[in-house]
Amino acid sequence: GGPTIEVIVSRMRYIGSQKKQRDQNSNLRIVGLSASLANAREVGEWMGVPNKSLFNFSPKVRPIPLEIYFQSFDQNNFSSRLLAMAKPVYNAVMRHSQNKPTIVFVPSRRQSQLTAIDLMSYRETLGDGSFLGNDASMAKIEEVSGQIKDQALQQVLTAGIGFLHEGMQDKVFNSLVKLYREGVLGVLVCPFNLSWKIKESSHLVVIMGTETFDGRERKYVDYPISDLLHMMGKASRQGIDSSGRCVILCHTPKKEHLKKLLYDPLPVESHLDHYMHDHFNSEIVTKTIGSMQDAVDYITWTFFYRRLSKNPNYYNIQGTSNEHLSEHLSEMVETVLGDLEESKCCQMNDEGDVSALNLGMIAAYYYVQYTTIELIASSVTAKTKTRGIMEILSAASEFSSLPVRQGEEKNLKVLARKLKYPVPDSAQFNDSNTKALVLLQCHFSRTSISTDLRIDQKKVIGEGVKLIQAIVDVISSNGWLKPALAAMELSQMVVQGLWNKDNILMQIPHFTKEIVHRCENHDGDEPIESVFDILSLDDDVRNDLLRLPDEKMADVAVFCNSYPNVDVTYEVQDPDDVTAGDPVEISVTLERDIDEEDMDEEELSQLGTVSAPLYPKEKKEGWWIVVGDTSTNTLHSLKRVSLNRTQKIKLEFMAPDEAGDYNLTLFCMSDSYLGCDQEYSIPLSVAVGESDSEEDESDSGEE
DSSP states (O other): OHHHHHHHHHHHHHHHHHHHHHOTTOOOOOOOOOSOBTTHHHHHHHHTOOGGGOOOOOTTOOSSOEEEEEEEEOOOSHHHHHHHHHHHHHHHHHHHOTTSOEEEEESSHHHHHHHHHHHHHHHHHTTOOOSOOTTOOHHHHHHHHTTOOOHHHHHHHTTTEEEOOTTSOHHHHHHHHHHHHTTSOSEEEEEGGGTTTOOOOOSEEEEEOSEEEETTTTEEEEOOHHHHHHHHHTSOOTTTOSOEEEEEEEEGGGHHHHHHHHHSOBOOOOOGGGSHHHHHHHHHHTTSOOBHHHHHHHHTTSHHHHHHHHSGGGGTOSOOSHHHHHHHHHHHHHHHHHHHHHTTSEEEOTTOBEEEOHHHHHHHHHTOOHHHHHHHHHHOOTTOOHHHHHHHHHTOGGGGGOOOOTTHHHHHHHHHTTOSSOOOTTOOTTSHHHHHHHHHHHHHHTOOOOHHHHHHHHHHHHHHHHHHHHHHHHHHHHTBSHHHHHHHHHHHHHHHTOOTTSOGGGGSTTOOHHHHHHHHTOOSSSOOOSHHHHHHSOHHHHHHHHOOOHHHHHHHHHHHHHSOOEEEEEEESSGGGOBTTSEEEEEEEEEEOOOGGGOOHHHHHTTTBOOOTTOSSOOBOOEEEEEEETTTTEEEEEEEEOOSSEEEEEEEEEOOSSOEEEEEEEEEEESSOSSOOEEEEEEEEEBOOHHHHHHHHHHHHHO
């Protein structure tokens, strides 16, 4: 977003000035592109652009002229207004772009389907033919229709209309866009939020309504002006059209306001003040900010600082004098650093010097919001189990931006009734974090959900692993073993989409409960309990148990060959010379059991790539190596490593303060696969330390 870009540019300018001090010939050059701006000169000066290199044009100046038509509707009810727009959308397409490509932007996925059907119905009813291109090949349409399960989409395709939405498979999405690009489809209907995803342009753009429903706010909100400008910009086929056309259908009270926004250049304001905490935390960790004065100096590099005096009312400043600005900045820095100190991300002394604390370092390393780290630290206890960590994960601030669409509360309530762990009584189903908890449990139970919910679920799962790694680090800082192991298991659950109590064979692609049941009841020499047991079966026995077609068997083979077989060896350094309170060092070696001679270069390069059909991103294996005492729930040492072929690490920790025999455990925990964790018992004899023996001798001497 804007604040992130602002911080990046400010930091690059700062780096550029530092380099210039060392070398006068060193110059940093920034190239910026934007829509027409009212304060372009100010933005240019902030970026260090000289006047001769600054070019700003009126919104009316375009490579291809754009004709904009407004049509307003008086209906106050949102649904009634969209119904009233249906025929005018068709009329606009026929009047302005009868035989030329058109893109129609609508408020929601559901509306994209309804509008496509309306366009087809109006054209057929009026006997005007179809929207198919002149060179349209029915063979191409039939080929794409074969990939589609949605009957409504199949039907409108034959009329030369396609509709898109976020939940579409990439293959189908790309096929529809390709048909439009090749001129087979004359009209493309899609939700407004896809305007940044699709790269295609058109002769005519129709914007059907300028509002959408926000489930969290429980009200209709206007499209961002940047989205509207981007949609309008699609109406320009360079080198083909002499002019583009855009028809905007809106609510009557919004018409004049929209005209002003779209015809006049936009002033750019900064929103960095709302996101300052996490940026400050990162700079404190990297030691760019070491005092309150450094923090004020840091802000002077930002665009926010330049706008304070130009638009004081926008930033709630009483005046524009240097005193007012200085007071406002000092107060803001004090508030932000105070919040970070309260959340234990940093500490300040009486002189105003600032230094990072462990929680701040974890937040900066994993790009986690400071409010999330504060929540984790205050919620986790020595007795927290998997369910508790799952609830903490779903409450993360990162998920507060999940959209709650119209009518989704009802769907979430229905899903919540079937969850393994019921949601808390205080949970609100229009709350994004409650939604995240429901979607997480649906992921583990492999519950079928709607397309829109699946999009949100992918976001939760994709963000989840990073947050769990932060949770593990916070727990290990407190020295708790069992909650750390529970968090590591949760990471495996998130990647594979299973509960930790489920049969581990269920993580293999295409395995159903029926196949697992057959494997459990298999009357062979050895029981089938692990992925390696599937590999060791004879082909005919395996085929009889799985009963899968060849293409699915290939997926099974890929997973089984990717499943890690790791040999772990360890050695305690000087085990006979461990004394109370002294450092203990354990060397651990991980070695992947593979036959390199039978593998080509590509297979070797793919080592460590996780096979997880339900995880939305590509992932590399990670391993947590942990030493702890299960009897006292104490975590002594933890390291997270990646593993290609071999990996050697050293774990260091302080021996217990009391002499005696201890039975520690070495855990090798995967972050991606269930059922491949290993644990080894490490007996440790701790002798009396020198200081202890001296104290004992002095005590006996006094007697």
